[in-house]
Amino acid sequence: MGATTPAEVGLPPSRGARYYFEPQREALPRERLAALQAKRLRATVRNAYANVPFHRARLDAAFVEPEEIRHVDDVRHLPFTFKTDLRDNYPFGLFARPRNGLARLHASSGTTGKPTVVGYTDNDLRTWADLMARSLACAGARPGDLVHNAYGYGLFTGGLGAHYGAERLGATVVPMSGGSTERQIALITDFGARVLCATPSYALAIADVAEHLGIDLRQSALEIGLFGAEPWSEAMRQEIELRLGLTAVDIYGLSEIMGPGVACECEERAGLHGWEDHFLFEVIDPESNAPVPDGQAGELVITTLTKEALPMLRYRTRDITRVTRAPCGCGRTHLRILRITGRSDDMLIIRGVNVYPSQVEAVLVGTPHIAPHYQLVVERRGSLDHMTVEVEARRGVGPDNFDGIARDVAHHIKSMIGLTAEVVVKKPDEIPRSQGKAVRVRDLRPK
Ligand code: DLL
Numbered sequence: 001m002g003a004t005t006p007a008e009v010g011l012p013p014s015r016g017a018r019y020y021f022e023p024q025r026e027a028l029p030r031e032r033l034a035a036l037q038a039k040r041l042r043a044t045v046r047n048a049y050a051n052v053p054f055h056r057a058r059l060d061a062a063f064v065e066p067e068e069i070r071h072v073d074d075v076r077h078l079p080f081t082f083k084t085d086l087r088d089n090y091p092f093g094l095f096a097r098p099r100n101g102l103a104r105l106h107a108s109s110g111t112t113g114k115p116t117v118v119g120y121t122d123n124d125l126r127t128w129a130d131l132m133a134r135s136l137a138c139a140g141a142r143p144g145d146l147v148h149n150a151y152g153y154g155l156f157t158g159g160l161g162a163h164y165g166a167e168r169l170g171a172t173v174v175p176m177s178g179g180s181t182e183r184q185i186a187l188i189t190d191f192g193a194r195v196l197c198a199t200p201s202y203a204l205a206i207a208d209v210a211e212h213l214g215i216d217l218r219q220s221a222l223e224i225g226l227f228g229a230e231p232w233s234e235a236m237r238q239e240i241e242l243r244l245g246l247t248a249v250d251i252y253g254l255s256e257i258m259g260p261g262v263a264c265e266c267e268e269r270a271g272l273h274g275w276e277d278h279f280l281f282e283v284i285d286p287e288s289n290a291p292v293p294d295g296q297a298g299e300l301v302i303t304t305l306t307k308e309a310l311p312m313l314r315y316r317t318r319d320i321t322r323v324t325r326a327p328c329g330c331g332r333t334h335l336r337i338l339r340i341t342g343r344s345d346d347m348l349i350i351r352g353v354n355v356y357p358s359q360v361e362a363v364l365v366g367t368p369h370i371a372p373h374y375q376l377v378v379e380r381r382g383s384l385d386h387m388t389v390e391v392e393a394r395r396g397v398g399p400d401n402f403d404g405i406a407r408d409v410a411h412h413i414k415s416m417i418g419l420t421a422e423v424v425v426k427k428p429d430e431i432p433r434s435q436g437k438a439v440r441v442r443d444l445r446p447k
Contacts, residue, residue: 018267018330021137021169022130025277026332030325033276033333037072040305041280045069045078048311051096054089055081055313075280075303076291080314083116086256091117097309106255107155118157118255119309125164127306128258131275132165135264138273138332139249140224141195143170148193150184150202151229152436153177157259158229162197165261171195178202178435181209185217192221200232200240200248201438204372207243208433211395218245226251228260230437231342231358235365239372252340256315257302263337268329271336278306281335282314283323286344297322299344300337318343320356348378348441350387353419357440360389360421363412369397369405373431380445387421389413392431399427 020026028036048055049066058079059066068074086094091114095102103122107115120128141147147166151158159177166173174191176184178198184206188196196203203225210217222244228251240248252272253260262279263272274281283298284291292298300319304312322338342356349355357376365372371392379386391409393402402425410423432439 019137019142020332021134026134026138026273026334028277028333030333034072036277037280037305038070040277041072041075041303042066042069044303044305044307044311045313047096047308048313052094052311054085054094055311058313072280075282075314078303078313080289080301080316081312082316083256083318086116086118087114090114092119095119095309096311097121102309104160106157106160106259108255109155115155116256121308124258124307124309127278128161128261129164129168131258131278132161132261133168134275135251135261136162136165136169136171136195136226138264138266138330139226139251140247140267141166141169141171141226145169145171145194146174146191146221147171147195147197148174148176148184148188148191150176150178150196150198150206151260156436157253157255158197158199158436161253161259161261162226166195166197181206181435182213185210185213185215188217188222189215189220194221194223196222196225196244196246198225198227199229199434199436199438200227200236201230201373201434202436203227203240203244203248204236205433205435207240208371208429211243218243220245222246224249226264228252231340231346231356231361233358233362233365234339235362236372239365250339252337254317254319256310257304257312257317258307262302266328266330266332270328271324271338273328273330273332273334274323274337276334279303280305281323281337283321286316286318294323294325297341300340318345320344346441348376348385348387348443350378350385350419350421353417355387355417355419359417360413360419361440363416364389364391364409367409367412369394369401370409370425371395371428371431373433374440375431375442376440377442378445385445387419389421389423390426390431391423392426393428395428 045066102119107117153159225248251264253262263274280303282301286299300317342358375390377388406423
C-alpha cells in the first residue's frame with residue numbers, strides 16, 4: 001500500500017497547521033472504517049487458517065469456519081492468542097509465510113524462558129513505516145524535521161521502527177540508539193533536533209545528565225518528544241516537559257502486533273489514536289473475557305488486519321486501558337486508547353492490596369524533594385509480602401531531611417493507595433538509570 005504523500009494531497013507541511021500523513025485514511029468516516037475492517041478481518045482469518053497450523057487447530061477446536069467471520073463483531077467468535085503461544089511455537093511457528101519470505105525478524109529478550117520472535121514481510125515493513133510516519137506526524141513532527149532517535153536499535157522494535165517511520169515522513173533521522181548520554185546531549189544541541197524519540201525514563205535520564213553538565217536543553221531546538229515503550233504518568237509528562245522544554249507525546253505499540261506506531265497521541269493529547277484500518281481493538285474484562293463498554297477499564301486485545309507474516313487473532317496484550325470513540329478535535333476518526341495504566345501481569349498483591357507500579361509513580365512524581373526515579377522492592381518477610389519503595393532525593397536536598405521525606409511519602413502512599421510500604425530515600429543518582437525500559441520492580445520473593 002502506498003502512502004498518501006503530502007505532495008499528493010497538496011498539503012504544505014507547515015508547522016503549527018494541522019497535518020496528516022495519510023489524510024484520507026486517518027479521517028475515514030467510521031462506517032467506511034468498519035467496512036474496511038470487516039473485509040480485512042476476513043482476509044486475516046483466511047491467511048491464519050490457511051498458513052498457520054496453530055491457528056487452524058485453534059479455530060477448528062472452537063468450531064469456527066473462516067467463512068463465518070463476516071462482520072467486525074464476529075471477531076468475538078475467534079479464540080484468543082497469548083504471549084505463551086508465541087513462546088510455545090518458538091521460533092517461527094506462528095508465521096504465515098516461510099522463513100525465506102521474510103524481510104526481517106525482531107525479538108524480545110524476555111526475562112523468563114525463550115524470547116518472543118516476530119517476523120515481517122516486505123509489505124509488513126512498508127505498512128509499519130507508514131504507520132510510524134503517520135504517528136510521528138500525528139504527534140506534531142513534520143517532513144524536514146531532525147529526529148533524534150534514542151530508542152534502542154537491534155532486536156527491540158523501538159529503534160528501527162521509529163527510524164524507518166521518520167525516514168518515511170521525510171525527516172532527517174539521527175540513529176543514536178540508547179546510551180552514551182553525554183554524546184546524545186551534544187548531538188541534540190549541535191545538530192538541532194526538533195523531535196526526540198526515547199522511553200520516558202530515558203528522557204529523564206538525559207535531562208539529569210544535561211543538568212549535571214550545566215546544559216539547558218530547554219534552550220535547544222527540541223520541541224516534541226515521542227515517548228513510549230513503558231507506562232508513564234501525567235505527572236511524569238509534566239516533569240519531562242518542564243525539564244526538556246518540549247511537548248511530550250505518548251506513543252504505544254508492541255512487537256507481537258507490529259512495534260511502535262500501533263497508536264499515538266495527536267496534538268490534542270486526549271488519548272492515543274489506534275490505527276483502526278490496520279488493527280481491530282477490543283477491551284475485555286481479563287477475568288470473565290467479556291467485552292467491557294467504551295470508557296471502562298479492561299485489557300486491550302488486538303487483532304491485526306493487514307499483517308502478512310504474523311497475523312494475530314485477538315492478541316491478549318495484558319495492557320490495561322480504556323477506549324473512546326468520541327470524535328477528536330484533530331479530525332481523525334480512529335478511536336482513542338487512553339493512557340495505559342499498567343499491565344495486568346505487573347500488578348503486585350501486597351498484603352491483599354492490588355497495586356500497579358504506575359499508581360506508586362503517580363504519588364511519587366510531583367512530591368517535593370523527590371526525583372522521578374524509583375524502584376519497588378518486594379520481599380517475603382516471614383509469611384508476609386513486604387514492599388520497600390526506594391526513591392531518590394533531588395539534588396541539593398540534604399541527608400538530614402531523608403527521614404522526614406520518607407515518612408511523608410509513606411503517608412501519601414498509604415492514604416492514596418491504601419498500601420503500607422517502607423520508604424527509603426537514596427542520594428541523587430543512586431537509583432539505577434535505564435537506557436531503554438526502566439526496571440521499576442525488583443521482586444525478590446522466592447519463586
Ligand atoms: O515497547 C514498542 C514500542 C517502542 C512502543 C517504542 C513505543 C515506543 P515491546 O518491547 O514488545 O514493544 O513492549 C510492548 O510495552 O505491551 C506495553 O506493556 C508497553 N508499552 C509500550 N508503549 C507503551 C506506552 C515496544 N505508551 C509493551 N505506555 C506493551 C505504556 C507501553 N506502556
